[in-house]
Amino acid sequence: MRLISVLFALAALAACDRANTPEPKPAPPSIEVKEVAAADAYGEPGETVNDVAFWSHPSINFQGLLIAATDRGVSAFSIETGAQAGEIASGATDAVEVFYRGTAAAAAGYVLAARGGQYDLYAIDNATAAISKLTPVAAIPAANEFCVGRSGDVVTLYEVGDGSLTKRTLSIDAGGSTFSDAAPAAPVAGVASCHVDERTGDVITLDRDGAIKRIDPATGESFGLAFVSDKAPDSSTLFLTTQEGAEKNRGGVIAALNGPDGVITLIDETDGHALGAVRIKATFELEAVASATSIAAGFGNYGGVYRDGALAVVTRGDGAPIRLAPWNGVLSALGLPLGVTVDPRTPQPAVEVDSVLSIDFEEP
Numbered sequence: 313m314r315l316i317s318v319l320f321a322l323a324a325l326a327a328c329d330r331a332n333t334p335e336p337k338p339a340p341p342s343i344e345v346k347e348v349a350a351a352d353a354y355g356e357p358g359e360t361v362n363d364v365a366f367w368s369h370p371s372i373n374f375q376g377l378l379i380a381a382t383d384r385g386v387s388a389f390s391i392e393t394g395a396q397a398g399e400i401a402s403g404a405t406d407a408v409e410v411f412y413r414g415t416a417a418a419a420a421g422y423v424l425a426a427r428g429g430q431y432d433l434y435a436i437d438n439a440t441a442a443i444s445k446l447t448p449v450a451a452i453p454a455a456n457e458f459c460v461g462r463s464g465d466v467v468t469l470y471e472v473g474d475g476s477l478t479k480r481t482l483s484i485d486a487g488g489s490t491f492s493d494a495a496p497a498a499p500v501a502g503v504a505s506c507h508v509d510e511r512t513g514d515v516i517t518l519d520r521d522g523a524i525k526r527i528d529p530a531t532g533e534s535f536g537l538a539f540v541s542d543k544a545p546d547s548s549t550l551f552l553t554t555q556e557g558a559e560k561n562r563g564g565v566i567a568a569l570n571g572p573d574g575v576i577t578l579i580d581e582t583d584g585h586a587l588g589a590v591r592i593k594a595t596f597e598l599e600a601v602a603s604a605t606s607i608a609a610g611f612g613n614y615g616g617v618y619r620d621g622a623l624a625v626v627t628r629g630d631g632a633p634i635r636l637a638p639w640n641g642v643l644s645a646l647g648l649p650l651g652v653t654v655d656p657r658t659p660q661p662a663v664e665v666d667s668v669l670s671i672d673f674e675e676p
Contacts, residue, residue: 347593353632366610370417373615381405419657426454461508504544538584546571551609553651588646
C-alpha cells in the first residue's frame, strides 16, 4: 500500500508540473528555399538604401516608380529603365511608405518618410511623376516602424512603439497636412512591424516573437495567422491579389525577410499557411544577394516582366543596392499559381455578382 501511495503522489506531482509549464511556442515551418533571378538592379554601387516602396502610375503601366530612402534623402527610380527619375536631398532618410487618397485614376499618391526622428510628406504628380515636399502643419515624432493605409476616405497612420500599436488620422489639404492625436489601435504588445490591407481596413502585424496577426482596428480584436520564425523579421511586406475561380476571392502574401541570409519567407495572407521561401540568385550580370536589409512588394501592373507585380530587395555590397525580381518569377520558382493583379489605387475586394435569376422554393 505504501508503494501505491508513493506512485500516486509522484503522478500527482508530475501532473502539477505539467500544468504549471507554459505551452511551448509553435515551431517555425521548415521550408525549402528556392532561388529566383532579379531582372534589374537600381542605384549606384556603394550607395546606401535604407527602405523602398512602389508608386503606381494612374494610367500608364510603364511609368511606375520605385521610391527609395537613402542617406541623401528620397529618390525615385523608373521601374522601366532603372534610371533615377528624381531626388529630394533632404538628408538621411530611414523609411518610406507610399499611400493614396481617392480611387482609381483620380487617386493622389503620397510618400510618408521618416527622417531624423520626424515625418516628411511628399506628393507625387500623377501626370509628370514629379515629387514635391509638403509641409506638415504640426510635426510629430516619427515612430521607428509605421504603416499607412486607408479605409474608405480616411487615411490612417499606424505606429509601432514599445511593442504597442497606435493610430493617427492623416488629413491633407492645400495648407499642408495634420495628424490627429495618437489613439490605441488594438490591445496588443510585442509588435515589430505592420501593413494595412486596404480592402478590409485590417492591419497585419508581425510580432517580435515571429507571430503574424490580423487586427481589426475598429474593434481591436486580433486573430493569429501564422508563426513565421522564432524572431521578428528584419523587414516585411504585403502583396495583394484576387484569386481566380468559380468565385473570385481575396488573396495575398505576407513576405518576411531574414536579413543575414537574404531568405524571404512567403505566408498566405488569408489562412496563414507557408507558401515557400526564396533567395535572389546570381545571374550572368548580377551577383547573388547574400544578405539583405529591406524588402518591398509592388502589386500593380508595371508593364513588361513586371506586369504581375514585383519584389524589391535591398542589399549592401559591391553591386547596385536594389534588386528587382518579377512577382511571376517568384511564384514560378515556388510552383504557385498567379492571382489577378490588384490595382493599388483601388484595392477593393472582388464583389460577388447576384444571379439574374431568382428562384424561390416552396413546400408542396
